[in-house]
Amino acid sequence: MVMVVQVGLLGEVTVHVDGQAVELGPARQRCVLAALAVDAPRLVPVDSLVERVWGARTPRRGRETLHSYISRLRQALSGVGALEVVSRSGGYALLSAQPGQVVDLHQFHELRGRARADDAQAAALLTEALALWRGEALTGLTGDWVETERERLRRERWNTECDLTDRLLDSTGDEDLVARLSARVTAQPLDERVAGQYLLALHRAGQSADALAYYQRLRQRLVRELGTDPGAPLQELHQRILTADPALAAAPATAPSVPSVVPRQLPAPPTPFVGRGEELDRLDAILRQAGEATLAIGALSGAGGFGKTWLALHWAHRHAGEFPDGQLFVDLRGFSPDEQPMPPAVAVRGFLDALGVDASRLPADTHAQAALFRSLVADKRMLVILDNAADADQAGPLLPGGAECAVIVTSRNQLTGLITGHGARNVRLDVLTADEAHAVLARRLGSARLDADPAVTDEVIAQCAGFPLALSLVAGHAHTRPDLPLAAIAAELRELDLGMLDDDTAGLSAVLSWSYRALKPGQATVFSLLGVAPGPDIGLSAAAALTGLSPHETRKAVLALEQASLVKQDSRGRLRMHDLIRRYAADTAKGLPGGALDAALRRLADFYLHTAYAGERLIGPHRPAIQLSDPEPGVRPQDLPDAESAFAWFDTEHPNLLAAQHAAMQHGRHQTVWQLAWTLSTFHARRGHSHDEVMVWQAGLAAGERLDSPAVHTLTRRLLGGALAGVGRFDEAIESVHQALALAELHHDHVNQVRSHRTLAWAWGRSGDDRKALEHATRALDLHRELQDPIEETYALCIVACYAAQLGEHDRAYEDCRLALDRCREHNLREGEASVLDTLGYLDHRTGHHRRAIRNYRESLARYRELGDMFVVAENLEKLGHPHAALGEDDDARTVWRAALSLYEDQRRDAEAERLRQRIDALGK
Incomplete structure (x- = not known):
């Protein structure tokens, strides 16, 4: 019988085993469990645990008390075989055989991620996700971290409810939706997203007059209480209801188009390959499982140097044709001597890139990214090679979501979790037999050379101890010295000390030592x-x-x-x-x-x-520069002639740049740490590496705090805040930037003051608060004027104009746009000019000047095409269609919308493409 274990966080913090509650002890002890479960199975450092449990009120012996709580938790969980708290370097982790199926919060995130990737099942998945909630999250616990986490989860729940409503609005089968939304707008009367849903529900229920009347009441309340009109999206919806826009009619949800990219990631096949007949037969048997009820997983295990990757790649190339939807390969670096194993989230992101998922489609949450990967390959026949996995926990999140795929995992460890939890078949490798080793050398050196002295050949094979890697080294050495008798090689190997590595790798150690000595x-x-x-x-x-x-x-x-x-x-x-x-x-x-x-x-x-x-x-040519020290003598930076070559270099070197920053941090090169983070920011933004951006700036801030430079400390804290906003961690982001602002004000650092206000404008805008975004953008503009920096002032003016337009402050937006446009042309700021023309097009369309809107949108398009920013070109083409449609120029609207649709499809922006298809269909023929 399978033990069913559930850790509850979406309500009271509990552990249930087969429906029976486990006694967890006092609230502080349950808080420790919650602090571990939120990040399970990732490591939580001891200092972070102490901070989460006690916050600013940490007792004098906080770490000792924490260890006591951990000990009691382990005792409480001792009867739960599938759940344990383990100690790792510097912290603790909560582990389970199937972590995604144990913690309700992780189930919630996974279901949300799957909903984003599967329109057809989205409503059912979101309903299932919301059903996991049993009340307020973390009920029964108190403390600063608990309150912050509870509020964050409350917002996630609210957003999920809104997401579900959006899905239900696309169907016609929910007759109670108007009533539920009526209650929701009563509870949240100033939430414009909910208001928009209510308006649309009323309109689709045939109650357009009620929808228009509600809009007027909401507008009056916003003006009275906040001094502002409804935001642009709500105003646009109101206008479309007024004009009975046919595109507002409900349409059944359709499944998203799956990227058509067929990845071919297998490295070159190894040569020569001989032997391993029994292991190949066992892998063939595993392959026959693919397409049956369960996922076919082969777990290749054995000591280092036994040829696991050699075997996996040989088998994969032999069967590649049986996987028409592609092959994925990743080296998880589970046993790299100088690096930590690759986090599963990084490998998932690499798979999504290989599958052609555009950065704009990526959800910020890593659990949701994993769910998106599983959804994309669920109905495909693909081969996935997970090489050098440290353990089952690293490999588990990378398993596909359907039974048509096959997976080969290689590891030096026995992957018990995959075998027991996912039905993997274990294939254990040992050293090669003497006959197989002889065949390896014969393929490289030729039989004649081996047969010239069979006794010496046998001795060389014995020295290699059956290790494929050792045989490869000996063969490579002998191949480059064809006149060297094998007897000389055997004599050299005979003289070596075999104890340099572990006893079970002594033969390999000997060959490595010999190969090294042979070098000049x-x-x-x-x-x-x-x-x-x-x-x-x-x-x-x-x-x-x-x-x-x-x-x-x-x-x-x-x-x-x-x-x-x-x-x-x-x-x-x-x-x-x-x-x-x-x-x-x-x-x-x-x-x-x-x-x-x-x-x-x-x-x-x-x-x-x-x-x-x-x-x-x-x-990023217009980004304010930083000053680097001269490189070390003899260093010749790589020549990058243009932006295209720069992007290609960043794409290739990205893992090495992250590793170089980590190495610099370990060696105390603090200046290099934060400067490397700075060089990566534009690349991360363009490629959607938002979580890597957070990671490099967390390191950058730690380095900045160790330098005697308030300006660097301020910059690193500000840019960390911007990175946090990029992954939706808005509270942390805004707090970090406010701290940067306070530092800048303390040290009279006017440059960082103004940049902090611009970052705050961006963070508030990302979070949906255009009003606060405009306040900070305006403050940034005022400071830029004081600093008399015309370039930065112009960019700030562009930002102010954009947020003013979004808020419906048309007169102000027009004035700022005209001034910004003149400045952009004066200083040849092509990107700024394109942005302002785009905002002018939006303003003209919103104020009924449709012909002028068309001219501005077309000029903006020309600038963005010159810049090569086809991502924005697609959006501008869509915008251009609106004033054409408003003027009754349906053919022109259809033409530009079809052009935008083609770009959206090329960029795999499925939501935008589907929205545009509906608009094109609404125009008719």
Whole structure:
């Protein structure tokens, strides 16, 4: 019988096992459980737990008391086999065999994510999500963190209820919707989203007169209590009801179009490949499960150097044709010597990119991203290779959502969680047999060379101990020295100390040591330095900076290492090492002359920093610059001729840039840490890496606080706030930027004051409060004028005009737009000019000047096309259709809307595309 475990957070904090409550002890102890469960199965640092449980009222022995609570929790959960609190470096984590099915909050997030990706089932999924709530979240607990978390979850619940209402409004089967919305607008009389839903529900129920009357009452109340008219979306809806817009008719929800991209991510097949017949047969048997009731999962386990990836890739290429919807591959770096295992959320994001999901479609919540991935592949026949998984917890969130797929997971650990929780079939690898090892060498060196002295061949094979990796190294060495007798190789191996690594890898250790000794001194130094380079791979230009050699000398050294099978170079020139080889190389780096290792890492950090800075200036040329120190001698940043090449470089190097920032943080290079974060911001914004932006600025703030520079401290806190707003953490974001503003005011830093107000304007605008956004944008504009910075003043003016237009302050918006347009043209600010023309088009359309709106929209389109911003071009084309339609020019409206629709479909912006299809259909033929 399967044990059913449930951790409840959406109500009273509880643990139930098969319907029976587990006694959890006092409120503080339940607060510890809640603080762990919210982030389960991720690690929560001890300091964070203390802060969550006690806040500013932490007792003197808070950490000791926390450990006591943890001990009691473990005792309370000791009878719950599927749930445990584990201790890891610096903190604790709540683990379960199926974390997504245990904590109701995670179930809630997953259901919401699936609803975003599946229009057809969205209403049912959101209804199921809301049914998980049993009252106020975290009932029975108190404290600052609890109150903040409770309010955040309350807003999530409210937004989910609104999302469900939107879905129900698209159908015609809910007769009680008007009544429910009537109660909701009574409870939240100033919530314009709910008001809009109520208006639309009344209109679709044939009560348009009541809808118009309610709008007038709401408008009068907003003017009376807040001194403002309804926002632009509500005004537009009111206008459309007045004109009986046929596009407001209900339409049944349709499933989103799934991206048509077919990913082909398998690395090149390994050669030569021999043996492993029994293991291949077992993988074939697992494949036959695909399409049956359960997902087919093969778990390849075995020690490092046993050839797990070798086998997985060989099998995958042999069967690639049986997966017409594509193959996904990710190295999870579970055993990398200098990096933490890749977080599952990062791997999910990589899969979504490979599937062609546009950054604008990505939900901010990582659980929702995982749900979107599962939904996209649910009905597809795809192969997923999860290489080097640290454990089942890392691999679990990456499993597809349907039975048509097949998954191969490789790991040095026994993946018990996948076997027991997901029905994976274990395939355990051992060393190669003597016959298989002989065949490997014969394929590389030829049978004649081996048959010349069978006894010596047997000795070499014995020295390699059946490790495919060791055999590859010996074969590579012998292949590059065809005149060297195997007897000489056997003699060299015989002289080595076999105890450098663990006993079970002594044969591999011997071969690694022998391969290293065979290198020339310069090659050996390059080998050692490549072992300590941060990131999963490295390019030749970066390797030249790391080694301090010229590009030509670096290529020669890399070629020698490649011929010795110590490094692999792919078709793009990227260099990788097997993690065991890399660990050995890093170990040899400890013997480099004094200061050489530190100097090499400084050169590499400077290469990444200065190249990233140059790339940033290409993709964000009008962003206020920062000042870098000169790079280390011998560092030649990579040449990036244009914005396109800069984006390509960032795409390739992104994991290495994140790793370089982490390495700089570990070595106390605080200036490099925050400056690397700065260079990544525009790239992160354009590519939608919002969670990475938060991560780099969290590190940036920690570094900034260690520097004696109030300006840097202020900048890092401000930009962290902007990053937090980008992932919807608005309370934290606004608090962080307010702290930056306070610091700027304290130190009379006028530049950071004005930028803080602009960031606050953006954060409030993102959160939906255009009024506060306009207040801060106006304050920023006033400060820019005091600073007499015409460029920044012009951009601030563009922002003010946009928010004034959104709020219906037409006269003010017109005045600001005209002034901003003149300034943009004076200073050749093409992006600003395009933005102002767009706002003018919106204003003209809203005020009935449709012909003028068409002219402004077309000018804006021309500017955005010159800038290559086709994302905004699609939106402008859609806007352009409205004034055409208002003038009765249906053919023109249809033409530009079809052009916008084509772009939306190319950009895989499904919601926008569907909205536009309905408008085109409403025009008729």
